[in-house]
Amino acid sequence: MAKAHVYKRDHVNTDEIIPARYLNTDDTAELAKHCMEDLDGGFVKKCRPGDIIVCGDDFGCGSSREHAVWSIQGAKVGAVIAHSFARIFYRNCINCGFYPIEMPDAVNKINDGDELEIDYKNGTINNKTQKKTLKFNALPDFALAIVHDGGLLEHIKNQK
Amino acid sequence: MSKMTITEKILARAGGKASVKPGDLVNAKIDMIMCHDVTTPPAISMLKEHGIDKVFDREKIAVTPDHFQPAKDIKSAELHKRLDTWAREKDITYYYPIGKAGVCHALLPEQGHIRPGEVIIGGDSHTCTYGAFGAFSTGIGSTDLAAAIATGVLWFKIPASMKFVLNGKLRPGVYSKDVILEVIRRIGTDGALYRAMEFVGPALKTMSMEARMTITNMAIEAGGKNGIIGFDDITKDYLSGRLKGKTEYTVFESDADAEYFSTDEIDCSRLEPMVAFPHLPSNGKTIGECAGLAMDQSYIGSCTNGRIEDLRVAAQILKGREVAIRTIVVPATPVIWKQAMDEGLFDVFYAAGCVVSAPTCGACLGGFMGILAEGEKCVSTTNRNFVGRMGHPKSEVYLASPATAAASAVEGKLADPRKYI
Numbered sequence: 133m134a135k136a137h138v139y140k141r142d143h144v145n146t147d148e149i150i151p152a153r154y155l156n157t158d159d160t161a162e163l164a165k166h167c168m169e170d171l172d173g174g175f176v177k178k179c180r181p182g183d184i185i186v187c188g189d190d191f192g193c194g195s196s197r198e199h200a201v202w203s204i205q206g207a208k209v210g211a212v213i214a215h216s217f218a219r220i221f222y223r224n225c226i227n228c229g230f231y232p233i234e235m236p237d238a239v240n241k242i243n244d245g246d247e248l249e250i251d252y253k254n255g256t257i258n259n260k261t262q263k264k265t266l267k268f269n270a271l272p273d274f275a276l277a278i279v280h281d282g283g284l285l286e287h288i289k290n291q292k
Numbered sequence: 293m294s295k296m297t298i299t300e301k302i303l304a305r306a307g308g309k310a311s312v313k314p315g316d317l318v319n320a321k322i323d324m325i326m327c328h329d330v331t332t333p334p335a336i337s338m339l340k341e342h343g344i345d346k347v348f349d350r351e352k353i354a355v356t357p358d359h360f361q362p363a364k365d366i367k368s369a370e371l372h373k374r375l376d377t378w379a380r381e382k383d384i385t386y387y388y389p390i391g392k393a394g395v396c397h398a399l400l401p402e403q404g405h406i407r408p409g410e411v412i413i414g415g416d417s418h419t420c421t422y423g424a425f426g427a428f429s430t431g432i433g434s435t436d437l438a439a440a441i442a443t444g445v446l447w448f449k450i451p452a453s454m455k456f457v458l459n460g461k462l463r464p465g466v467y468s469k470d471v472i473l474e475v476i477r478r479i480g481t482d483g484a485l486y487r488a489m490e491f492v493g494p495a496l497k498t499m500s501m502e503a504r505m506t507i508t509n510m511a512i513e514a515g516g517k518n519g520i521i522g523f524d525d526i527t528k529d530y531l532s533g534r535l536k537g538k539t540e541y542t543v544f545e546s547d548a549d550a551e552y553f554s555t556d557e558i559d560c561s562r563l564e565p566m567v568a569f570p571h572l573p574s575n576g577k578t579i580g581e582c583a584g585l586a587m588d589q590s591y592i593g594s595c596t597n598g599r600i601e602d603l604r605v606a607a608q609i610l611k612g613r614e615v616a617i618r619t620i621v622v623p624a625t626p627v628i629w630k631q632a633m634d635e636g637l638f639d640v641f642y643a644a645g646c647v648v649s650a651p652t653c654g655a656c657l658g659g660f661m662g663i664l665a666e667g668e669k670c671v672s673t674t675n676r677n678f679v680g681r682m683g684h685p686k687s688e689v690y691l692a693s694p695a696t697a698a699a700s701a702v703e704g705k706l707a708d709p710r711k712y713i
Contacts, residue, residue, distance in 0.1 A: 143481055143572060147678040151685075152657040156360060156367035158334040158434075170680040190482040193515060194678060195657070196331065196417040198433035219486050219517055220417055220431055227435035274317065274447070284435050285342050288443070 134210050137172075137179065138186040138244040144171055145194035146221065150203040152195075163199050164206025181208035184250075186242050188214065192221025201228045211250055213238045213257070213268070226275045229283040233257075235268040242266075295547040297453040299488040299520055302428040302544055306411040307448075314452035314553075322352065322444050324405055325437070326414030328396050329357035333374040335415065335438040347382045348444030351537055354405050355379045356388040358395050359653040364660040386536065394625025394651040397421040397509060397595035401501070402625055404534040408523045409542035413440055418595050418675065420511040424504040425531070426523040426543060431512060451517045452553035453488040453546075454479075458495035460561030465710035467605070468503035469597060469673070469693035471495070472510045473566035474558060477576030485515035487553055490546065495560040496521060501530040502599040509596045510675050513573040522546070565709055567671070568691035571679045579696060579708045589670040590615065590701035591682070592694050593622025593649075594656040597673035600628045600635075602694040607637040609698040609712040610644040616704030619646040620662040622654055646701070658682050664689075671700040 148171040150163055157163065168175035168185070185204070191214035192200060201224045204212065213233040217225070225232040231252060235241075242248065246261040257266040271279065281287040296304065300312050307318025327335075332355070339345070347353065357375055360368035379387040386405060388394065397418050400406055408426035413419060415437040422429035432446070440446050456475055462468075476483070489511045496504065504521050511519025523543045535541075567582050569575040592598070592606050603623060610619075621641050623629040629651060632638060641648050655662030656674040664670055664683030669690065672682065677689035692700070695709035702712070 145676075145678045147658075147676070147681050151680050152359075152659060153680075155330050155657075155659075156365060156371065158337070158371075170685045190485065190515065193481060194417065194512075194676060196415060196419075196431040196433050198331065198334065198435060201433070216482070216485065218482070218515060220433060220512075223436065224433035227433060227439075284439050285338055285344075288439060289342060 142188040149200040160206040163203035167203040167207035182210035193218035227284040323410035331415030354386040398624035407541040421509040423508040423520040458493035482515040570688040588668040591672040594674040598624030606698040615701040619701040
């Protein structure tokens with residue numbers, strides 16, 4: 133059961149997702165302990181494996197640190213749904229095999245605590261709590277191929 | 293052939309295409325890769341894990357530890373060790389270990405690694421700085437970095453270009469930092485999302501390469517993919533005798549009838565010193581709107597404003613005066629550090645009661661060397677003022693020019709630098 137953690141915020145930046153004071157390591161388990169710490173200090177405690185972060189525009193703006201994606205993956209977050217993503221973060225997600233879900237107006241269609249089920253194949257989100265099906269913008273094919281392979285390096289390897 | 297912007301032309305060349313338009317994908321050949329101590333060690337580990345031992349071209353990579361250098365703790369020392377071991381093992385031609393290490397975006401241009409017309413990437417969001425040289429330059433994460441180190445190629449979607457015409461001439465006490473803070477105030481932190489920001493106009497003709505780099509450095513703060521300024525005599529003079537390795541380069545310029553997503557005009561003669569309030573670089577106010585707000589610290593340094601010109605401006609204001617708050621001056625590279633010492637700027641900073649540190653990114657990103665306690669306010673010449681950026685999540689960062697940061701240091705509160713010039 134994937135629960136939504138909704139932050140009605142735009143511009144949630146990489147310093148909030150993983151503060152630079154923790155960048156002296158690239159250990160995913162360590163980074164996971166501090167996921168979203170400067171936005172919501174209680175996030176790691178309440179996030180169960182598969183839970184979903186829902187935000188407004190420009191999610192992941194700021195630094196190029198892929199540590200932001202690793203901390204989210206390490207915290208076993210199932211997906212991030214945002215109205216839009218900052219460019220480098222978006223690219224880093226794809227490169228890590230983590231599907232960034234772009235959905236306009238998500239924070240108004242999903243409430244905190246809603247139970248969600250994502251259908252990547254059809255590009256839909258089943259909001260079980262509200263009994264509604266929501267559509268999201270599918271990734272372009274080339275990016276989808278990278279995500280399917282599990283990330284850019286795996287993708288490069290598979291192509292050889 | 294259809295008309296193109298400078299960004300489109302550079303990416304078309306790098307992708308082996310005669311012509312491109314926004315939205316097209318290219319596999320671009322990379323001319324230079326910037327590597328530092330935070331994002332490169334993970335890239336090296338990824339390559340090892342995938343059994344890829346290759347470096348595509350050891351002469352097209354520049355390596356410097358900067359974020360936590362000199363190592364601030366055991367963990368960062370381990371990052372430096374991984375970076376150092378790799379750079380030596382791969383015999384990277386342009387490796388700048390401690391003593392030669394500097395803040396990457398000040399160091400690479402200074403050391404002659406940035407050529408017009410080239411495609412430059414780096415594992416750091418402020419890699420967009422190098423666009424000041426008429427190059428396409430953008431920040432990437434560790435996986436892209438690993439792929440580029442191994443293959444020398446990365447895919448890019450051609451960004452649409454936004455044109456910013458900088459008209460008029462800056463008045464005394466107003467600097468290129470104030471220009472870019474005004475641009476970001478106008479368009480917002482995602483105003484240029486996925487797009488190229490091209491800066492043109494007469495005001496640029498009075499700006500040094502250092503001043504121009506301050507503008508392109510902050511393109512990412514508007515969400516831009518790259519910032520870019522065309523080549524001219526000022527670029528040419530800066531590069532003359534400085535380039536390492538290949539000394540020839542190709543100059544591209546936007547076609548007169550190239551298509552732009554938008555065009556904005558900024559009258560630089562009317563600009564005032566700007567301060568971006570917490571917690572977004574787009575929260576700009578004129579100094580007239582905010583002078584008098586008490587500060588706890590002034591920070592003069594970083595890839596945005598830690599160059600010699602910046603230190604000179606700060607020293608000019610601090611000369612014969614004393615600071616009222618903690619003031620930290622961070623020359624961005626060893627060459628700048630030596631130059632500042634030789635010019636007597638350190639004497640000025642010492643007499644004023646500032647502390648001068650070794651080149652480092654340091655406190656700009658909340659690493660070390662000037663971290664803020666709960667509730668503290670810092671006026672800073674850096675580029676980001678996000679929550680917790682320079683320390684405690686409840687501390688605050690106010691972005692400004694070196695002149696405003698120095699004047700504010702003297703008064704202990706946000707102050708207009710023009711009364712000291």
